[in-house]
Amino acid sequence: MRLESPRPLPALFELPDEPERQECWGRLLALDAFGATLLCQARVDKGARLRLRFDLPGGERIERLEGDARAVKRDYDGYSEVRLLWRLSAEKERLGRALLHIFVSSV
């Protein structure tokens, strides 16, 4: 299933392994039940663990969703495009159900 949004989803994230870093923000260019692609100004290294918070279309809030940065590309503007893979958690299951719900209600 694939849904497209006219505007990438804003998201906040923090790096649990680097508590000295402040909370950052970015946009989710792609989102599915297994992972996401995050575009952000903050520098993210490959292998980093991110904890995300964002609101799905419809208002459902996803919090403390953790993912691992499996691939990171730095674009010409200095932005990091991070391919995230969700870690197993109850929040991941909730995201999967929420996305399915959005898909079902939009078709």
Added chain:
Amino acid sequence: MAVIALLAKDDAVRRELQLAVEELGHRAAPAADLKGGLELLSAERPRVMLVAQDPADDVAESMLFELEREAPLTPVVVALTRRSAPRALELLKAGAHEVVSAPFSAQSLRGALSKAARWRGTWYEEPRPAAPAETARALGVWALAALLLFAAAAGGVGYYRHRQRVLAGAIPAPAREWDLPYGHAAGLAYDGTHVWVSDWFSATVFRHEPGTMRVVGSATLPREVPGAMAFAGGGLLVASAPRTIVRHMLDEKLSVLARTDDSAAQSVGMAYDGLYLWTCDAKKGRLYKRVLDGDLTPAASFAYPGVRPAALAFDGRRLWSFDAGTKELLRHDLDDPRRVMLRLPLAEYSSGDWSPVGLAYDGRRFLSAATRRRGGVSESRLFAHELSSELAESLERP
């Protein structure tokens, strides 16, 4: 260069942002309030609206609301004077293109303004080259991959050729060659420091420096027709026609110590293995093993296992002969020289122009002397036959 509308209530913040924007090569159109900012839309037609505000203010949301009606494709970048991630998220959700936070500098604004200036109302943007570091890394990876591929291909080809040569039983070595200033070379020997060559026509033995092969000394032997030579027993043995072997002192004149009638036929090759003197007879095709006594008594003789022996040499472990018939070096078993342990073809002789007359081993390569006749003139040449590392190692093995 793009026109950036700059809306900031605070003068200091506005000046700071204006400097940063202009440092990036854009033109800043400043305004102090929302009304002034909206006037810029028609007056300046800005590519990007940069709005500075405290997280507690809502001027950015007001601007977004106005722009929705006036210029919906104008991206708004919000500059928060205090960092606040939750507020940034709110602004992004409200429609801000990007949110940056203090401290402001050209460096911190570059990416956001660059992306906003290229925004055309969709997040699908034309491809841009990767960051310089990424590009360099990618180029490096490709260069490394190409290098590895090239090295692997070269290694494969080299290994294939090596296998072919080994299968063919030969490892031809690149040869260096020197034309000699005399035309009738007849024998070759190496004493550990110099290369000695005899010239039968001038009845002279020449001493050459082994690196450049320049002549560094010579001695004339007026009563001899010198041919094959070998260092043995502290002197120089020279086979002289007809059928004589002459012992010389190693002084400047190569004074004669003794003359011995050669009981065998004319020796064309001579080598000393530390115990026995080995000579070869080209006409009969035989190898002679001689005791180094006054008569150079043959202790044994063997049929030559090649076609026509032309020269002999000793490498410290084995006896070698130059087969003029096959243009090969033959390594012999010292106990029974009829057993050939290795054949080494010499490509520089394959044309048949040159006839080998002498052979020596200088510890890392073979040297050979050869003559040829061209236009009624005889020429002499020295060849150095470098050995492959595998062969050199095999020679070192007992």
